Amino acid sequence: DGGITQSPKYLFRKEGQNVTLSCEQNLNHDAMYWYRQDPGQGLRLIYYSQIVNDFQKGDIAEGYSVSREKKESFPLTVTSAQKNPTAFYLCASSILVTADEQFFGPGTRLTVL
């Protein structure tokens, strides 16, 4: 899991601003995922992508957008339409497009001021 990175580690945003979280992997994995984690809760899937230029909504996609222009990159934009964006965001990747071991990045903690 050392091959998947996220930046920045901490991010502060004012209400009404869009912000983009970076996720990069050098593992040559096909599938990439974005999760949101709130205190004391499990991981909820925002978006996932199995192939370049294609992605699917997860359970809580509203207020978020993604792109997958390169195999190694899967950035997440938190838009002003997301009502409660303060959370810990985790990116993950897996070698297979079917369920398999997912490797997680270190996470980005987003705080809306």
Added chain:
Amino acid sequence: GENVEQHPSTLSVQEGDSAVIKCTYSDSASNYFPWYKQELGKRPQLIIDIRSNVGEKKDQRIAVTLNKTAKHFSLHITETQPEDSAVYFCAASIGQGAQKLVFGQGTRLTINP
């Protein structure tokens, strides 16, 4: 939608004793069941996983059992040590082609010295 229920939400055991965490899932097509350990502020890390064609899997002090008929799977940690203290998440594969994981709510395990 498909979900995973995890119990208990908190668990406190004496060092050296065993700990058991249980999960139930709703999608009868689920075929992959990983367990992740997450230390405070860190990324989740896979500790063990099991596929639906296997009933039990063991790795040193950690074991996972799967009952497909009852849609239950459990994590067993024996001879617990202080470094086992963390939050543990179970997950199950869901969706067409088992492309996604759905996570339980997590169990905060505390090992008392």
